Amino acid sequence: MDLWKSLNGMVQIELTSADPAAAISQINTAGIGIYGAKREDGDIVSRFRIRRQDMKKLRALAEKRGYDVTVSRKSGIYWIAKRLLHRPVLTVGALLFLVIAMYLPTRVFFFEIEGNTTIPTRLILEKCSQCGISFGASRREVRSEKMKNALLQAIPELQWAGINTSGCTATITVRERTPSQLPQQECGVSSIVAARDGVVTQIVATNGNPVCKVGQAVKAGEILISGYTDCGIIIQATRAEGEVYAATNRAISAVSPLNWRSKGTKIASEKKYSVIIGKKRINFYKGSGISDTTCDKMYEESYITLPGGFRLPVIIVTETYYYYEDVPVTLQTPDMSGFARRYLQNQMIAGTVTSCQEDGWTEDGIYRFQGNYACAEMIGRVRSEETVKPYE
Numbered sequence: 041m042d043l044w045k046s047l048n049g050m051v052q053i054e055l056t057s058a059d060p061a062a063a064i065s066q067i068n069t070a071g072i073g074i075y076g077a078k079r080e081d082g083d084i085v086s087r088f089r090i091r092r093q094d095m096k097k098l099r100a101l102a103e104k105r106g107y108d109v110t111v112s113r114k115s116g117i118y119w120i121a122k123r124l125l126h127r128p129v130l131t132v133g134a135l136l137f138l139v140i141a142m143y144l145p146t147r148v149f150f151f152e153i154e155g156n157t158t159i160p161t162r163l164i165l166e167k168c169s170q171c172g173i174s175f176g177a178s179r180r181e182v183r184s185e186k187m188k189n190a191l192l193q194a195i196p197e198l199q200w201a202g203i204n205t206s207g208c209t210a211t212i213t214v215r216e217r218t219p220s221q222l223p224q225q226e227c228g229v230s231s232i233v234a235a236r237d238g239v240v241t242q243i244v245a246t247n248g249n250p251v252c253k254v255g256q257a258v259k260a261g262e263i264l265i266s267g268y269t270d271c272g273i274i275i276q277a278t279r280a281e282g283e284v285y286a287a288t289n290r291a292i293s294a295v296s297p298l299n300w301r302s303k304g305t306k307i308a309s310e311k312k313y314s315v316i317i318g319k320k321r322i323n324f325y326k327g328s329g330i331s332d333t334t335c336d337k338m339y340e341e342s343y344i345t346l347p348g349g350f351r352l353p354v355i356i357v358t359e360t361y362y363y364y365e366d367v368p369v370t371l372q373t374p375d376m377s378g379f380a381r382r383y384l385q386n387q388m389i390a391g392t393v394t395s396c397q398e399d400g401w402t403e404d405g406i407y408r409f410q411g412n413y414a415c416a417e418m419i420g421r422v423r424s425e426e427t428v429k430p431y432e
Contacts, residue, residue: 049092049118056108060086063107070101092118148177150209159197159216167194179205229277232265232420234258238286248280264420284420292380294409296371298402304367309360316355336362376400376409384413391417
């Protein structure tokens, strides 16, 4: 059954006649299309399909010729749609379900925060809501760079933020600034100094006086953009602002044992109980309760409460120990190159690794790795300058 026939609807007919072959010939002569005709030898009943539009003509011909016509089955999209129209509740529910199924995957309804240690999750969610990353937001808009930049501006303590979506859940991954990377207060005089040795490749100074040139080699701590500008009559003091990029070199050395022992399958478990009354603890077992490397400990506290919800200063502690088999492990060749690049990328605020020279070898049961990397990174860091008033 092709699509057009399905849209118009088909009817399965059982025709009873003394001469089925002559009856089918007369039906064809009347211009009625017959599809899938079947008849067993000696049987006076013929089975075939016709279009829905031909049903009225077939009944008129059968009444004229004396055939017995019976509809055994109706098929096609037309009949399905007609049956649905007689069940409005089911039809409306199916349409509503279809609309919801098409709409929900384009929206975000749940949020997860990863990577925050000092910044509360509630604060990040509140700032996200103010930036447009809220319940029911569009997945496309949530993943845009505009949303990420707005979140970084709303929370200065964040160094980087990334937003990924999976279904109706948005995972917000953040990286916090270290205390040395936190923005300085907008007061006083500051200069931009070099954080590492390197050769300057680009200078973008938006405020202050650049004191270095492209191609100049600088050392860590050297002033790149000064907050003091000699205007001839006076010296202007301000906060230096800008970015300085340089070609730098970084080296990474790492060692790892080739053989060590790790936990295998769980072989046993044990529970130990104790009671804490106020600040006093009473143990109902022997030993220190300190687990070794082949044992995991699950700690659970249960408060004793009276009817009405009043909590007594009595805690029942349950410690469950799981013991594992000690299994020897041999180190496979590690991906130190990928680890080194990720480590360097985390160390740089902005920049990339341009070239590298890496080497790994085994020696005396130890795997050693040595890598030298040429990087193009931003080396400028803000340093507050001390201002001293001379004696009058």
